[in-house]
Amino acid sequence: MEVLLLKVPSFKFSSPICCCSISTRSSSYVKFGIRRFSSVSVSASSTVNEAVTEPSLAAPSLGHTTRPHFPILHQEVNGKKLVYLDNAATSQKPAIVLKTLQSYYEEYNSNVHRGIHFLSAKATDEYESARRKIATFINASETREIVFTRNATEAINLVAYSWGLSNLKRDDEIILTVAEHHSAIVPWQLLAEKVGAVLKFVNLNQDEVPDIDKLQELLSRKTKLVVVHHVSNVLASVLPIRDIANWAHDVGAKVLVDACQSVPHMPVDVQSLNVDFLVASSHKMCGPTGIGFLYGKIDLLSSMPPFLGGGEMISDVFLDHSTYAEPPSRFEAGTPAIGEAIGLGAAIDYLSGIGMQTIHDYEVDLGRYLYERLLSVPNIRIYGPNPLEKIERVALCSFNVENIQATDLATLLDQLHGVAIRSGHHCAQPLHRFLGVNASARASLYFYNTKEDVDNFIQALKDTINFFK
């Protein structure tokens, strides 16, 4: 695998395969090769109650190799080294993304699609190049299937107002799960109120994952849409999207997948999954805030009326009516977040350079380590499936410790130990209500976290629990 980086002397890969300079028309790049790194393996039976991993002479983990690329991770918080474990909320950005943003504004900021001068042409090129990168990243069949939005929430609202309003009618059913993020629930509630559609929710099964058997039972000819997460931001579970899409299509329903927690962490192939719509946010995948995207099959997008009206999404404007552009422009009203889209493109380049399968494999190991170490904490309750029972889990854990409020835990972890986790309902109130709790604490990892981060977190958590005793 290779990654293209701007020449940044202060960052080094520990084991470059080759190193040579090439010049492009705008800047010089240094080409590195990255060896595939495997994480330091720890057996479950021996380490659940032990403090830390032994220093190893093996190849550094992906976390150790990539950490230097993220300037923000190298700071102290409240006098302690920052341990950032809130990646499900937002990810940190590698220097290359920051540099790309700065370069855009320093060198070629200009409005896209409108000007014929050099700066505008370059900005347009880079903006559309970012769109192509996203299409390739998720294996969309064509670039036109990628619509830039502000974030995944806006993308879901786009589908609700554009596709939903013109395709759903009274008594039509939309199937969701109780574990959906609020952004995947509320737009459909608003739509259902308008058109008289019915929302049906799938509960969790005994493994604390959405009951797929029940979902299949709920599908009928009345079902017009299935809205599901790919990966749960609380339970860490992964849904069988390909199966769900097949079942939904069998009854004539469309499928919208919230891929906010999957696209940043694993290979996602929309053609293989055969989904109709898929949404994701840049800020969860090493890209800037303010940009996200909707993937939609081109025949669907072509049939959809506009969402927001304004410049860019029109073909011709008259006083009494207007005609509209083809997708994706039809759904991109106004001046877009150009720099941010280009920054997302740089993030995708960075992630592709590592390899999504590599990232996923590393995080599965690290996530299992986090789960096992958390199990060593007395009176803890971790939500979601048990990875030790071979049910797939991603690298996050939402949990509660008996008699200690989640926000108290998070506050002290931050104040006394510099550990950043999240507490609350994680935009999943129906799920928390189903689980019978008001709030939970959540530690969520990304590929730049290490086993030391997990060890530091567990030690800090145990100290915090003792503090409250």
Add this chain to the structure above:
Amino acid sequence: MLSPPFITASHTNLFTQPLNKNNNHSPLTTKTHQKLKPPIISSSSIKSQRQTHPILTAPSLPLTTSSITVKLNRLTSEFNTLTEPIERVKRLLHYASLLPPFEDSDRVPENRISGCSTQVWVVSAMDNDGKLWFRADSDSEISKGFCWCLVWALNGACPVEVLHVTERDLGHVDILGLGLKAQSRINTWHNLLLGMQKAAKDLLIRRELEEKAFYSSMVVDDDDDHSGGVFANGKLSGIGVSLVYMH
């Protein structure tokens, strides 16, 4: 002498409904309570007798006539002397331990402060002098500490004083040393103030309505065959005007 009615409601429906539907006694009745400080409000009805209210039995809360600003400044000074985060947290937890018991029946959605990542409940009442008294609780120890501090600062103040406290006043009190001034949706400190201000506004409005109703009932219409009365023109004004009912 008939004294005008005064509001005895929390910022929810204490005024019109019992807090606990299964509770046979009036919401204003205490079960067991310690000596009342300050004088408590009578019931919402003109005819109800003076009764105690559990939220006003707060022996652990200092009774002071200091203004809110003075109290907030004291909190600021106190927490500013604690430079270590652990010391601030310990002090906050100490204050949390001072919070008086909170009725289970008051832990209802109507009393919950919205916007906090923890659960926080507040009830309030107004005494005969028009001063406000609060009780608060939370499922979080740190939020309890915030509750104690803000209840201590606002207790005994008049509604207008409570309503004039701004986020900026609170922002100076950087209890956890975060140095953050921006309002966040999980900011218990700010949300609690907003909840208490809403309660103050509600109590003020209810008091005015109650008094207006009370005084209206004392007006003698031309057609009324009362043996005597004070006001013959139906015009009332002011809060807290004493009535002398003449036979």
